[in-house]
Amino acid sequence: MVEAYRLDRMNGDNYWAKSIQKEMKNVSIAFDYVEEGRDTPPGYTCLPCKLIFDVKMDLTRKARYVAQGCFGDQNTIGSTYTGVVSRESVRIALTYAALHDLDVFAADVQNASYLQAPSSEKRWTIAGHEFGSKAGSKMLIVRALYGGQLSSGRDFRNHLRECMKHMGWTFCEADHDVWMRKAMNKEGNYYYEYMLLYTDDSLCVSENAKEALME
Secondary structure (H helix, E strand, C coil), X not given: CHHHHHHHHHHCCCHHHHHHHHHHHHHXXXXXXXXXXXXXXXXXXXXXXXXXXEECCCCCEEEEEEECHXXXXXXXXXXXXXXXCCHHHXXXXXXXXXXXXXXXXXXXXXXXXXXXXXXEEEEEEECCHHHHHHCCCEEEEEECCCCCCCCHHHHHHHHHHHHHHHCCCEECCCCXXXXXXXXXXXXXXXXXXXXXXXXXXXXXXXXXXXXXXXX
């Protein structure tokens, strides 16, 4: 973080400072502060976190606050990955759209998608200088963080699946990252609209694809 601010001073701008400010605003929901003088709840273990930086293709500066999962227990049981739709499913969906003259829209979950999901791990960390006046405080990690142990991807996938079910979608038995829902077209006939999920990106095939993605 110190180096990022130094680059801003050298370049006479505040691009890195703004990227840090934006990230810390988004990530704040991932933590519950432990009151000063109190200990963390039983069963919680410490997991260090840090800021990492990148420059996107359009030269936008990007800061991301991540957990250093490499310091945690590596013996997580079960699948630890988020969902990724297969290339074959994408090809079939695009063919289906072409044959039935359906719209195809793509979208992604904004503002650090993993943070939408509750964390299944019992972890705490210490706030760094990027937290301003809260620096040095103990914080419980209550949302899935990028890099968080081995289960952040799984936590996000499980959360997203529950959201899809709540909106009336059903996953395909052949590919669990392809979701379908019966709909009615403008002629009054029933057909199936599809939602294909790739981590936090989605591809919708529907007569009203844009509206379906914005639900």
